[in-house]
Amino acid sequence: MASTDIPPSILPDHVDETIRSIARLKAEQHENATALGYRPIDSPPFSWLADAVSLLSLYMVVLILATQRREDQLAQHRELLILELAILSEQKTAKVIQLLEEVRRDSPLLRSRVDQEAQAMAQPADPQSVLDVIKEAHAKTE
Numbered sequence: 001m002a003s004t005d006i007p008p009s010i011l012p013d014h015v016d017e018t019i020r021s022i023a024r025l026k027a028e029q030h031e032n033a034t035a036l037g038y039r040p041i042d043s044p045p046f047s048w049l050a051d052a053v054s055l056l057s058l059y060m061v062v063l064i065l066a067t068q069r070r071e072d073q074l075a076q077h078r079e080l081l082i083l084e085l086a087i088l089s090e091q092k093t094a095k096v097i098q099l100l101e102e103v104r105r106d107s108p109l110l111r112s113r114v115d116q117e118a119q120a121m122a123q124p125a126d127p128q129s130v131l132d133v134i135k136e137a138h139a140k141t142e
Helices: 013-031 047-106 116-121 127-141
Strands: none
16 A cells, blocks of 8 residues: 655655645545445454354354254154055055955856965065065165
C-alpha cells in the first residue's frame, strides 16, 4: 500500500503535498475499512470466526450422523416388514393350493389325478430351512 513517507521528489511542492495527502487518505481508508458500513466481525487472523465455523460444522456432522442412523433403523424395519409379508404371502399361497387340490379331489366333475408339483407347493416352506440353504449356496459361491 502507499506509504506517507514519500521521499522528496523533483515535483513542485503543491503537487507533492497533494500526492502525500492522497496517500494518507488511502492509508486511513484501508485501516478503517468495514464490511457494508459495519466493523468487521473479527479482526485478523479471524480466530473467533474460525472457531464458530468449526463448531457449526461439528453440529452439522452430528445432525447428519443422527439422521443417517435414524434412516438406517427405518430401512431395517422396512426390510423386516417386507420379509414378514413375503413369508406370509408364501403361507397363504400354499393354503390356497391346498384348498384347490382338495376341491379337485372332492369334485365329482373333475377326474382324479395325482399332481406331485401341486402337492409340493401346498406345503408351506420353513423360513429357517430356506435361510440355511441360502447361506450354504452363498458360501459355495464365495
